[in-house]
Amino acid sequence: MTWVLANLEMIWGLTLEHIVFALVPVVLGIVLAVPLGWLANRTGFGRTLTINVAGLLYTVPSLALFVILPPLLGTQILDPINVIVALTVYTVALLVRTVADALSAVPSVVVNAATAMGYRPVRRFIAVELPLSVPVVVAGVRVAAVSSISLVTVGSVIGFGGLGRMFTDGFQRDIPQEIIAGIVLVLLMALVVDGALVLLGRLLTPWSRTVTTARSPA
DSSP: OHHHHHTHHHHHHHHHHHHHHHHHHHHHHHHHHHHHHHHHHHOHHHHHHHHHHHHHHHTSOHHHHHHHHHHHHTOOTTOHHHHHHHHHHHHHHHHHHHHHHHHHTSOHHHHHHHHHTTOOHHHHIIIIIHHHHHHHHHHHHHHHHHHHHHHHGGGGGGTOOTTHHHHHHHHHTTOHHHHHHHHHHHHHHHHHHHHHHHHHHHHHOHHHHHHHHHHSOO
8 A cells, every 4th residue: 555655646647548548449449340230230241251350350369469550550569559459459349249239139120110110221220220239239348348458458568558567567676566556456447437338328228227117016
């Protein structure tokens, strides 16, 4: 605890850096994965191709991806954009299948009813299919967000990584308090973000609370 109190400014700076590195890719990943998941859900071939490519991307080791991206993007090895791009790739790889599965789980009777009412595919997707798939999508986003928070720490091996620096610095200088503080902070961040996403999911699906209340005994 003494070490933590003596290094609060450094810890705060690393925490903010970690939040940016972890959550910006999640937001970008959602923006990319939703339309890709929709396209994948429209045809069997598109679904197979998209999901297989996403699965292949997710198998690439994170550290290797951090090293491969600079020559591909024309950036420096320590450029923060490398982390954001790499984690965005992982987020998209995780969420594409989730979005496609969530959309395919929407009852066909609802989709057919919307079509009969004159909803064209894009409007039907935005107004009917996507709202009904929110609970499943949010569950996938929770996994992606926690994974992103964890993967950011890997970047510390090559010189960046938010709270991950506390692991490498604590190991190199033999300061176990720094390592333990870093682990605790990463866990707390993951718990807070996961809880916030659960709350967001409830706010985005108010009808689910109405259904639950209606079914509960008087």
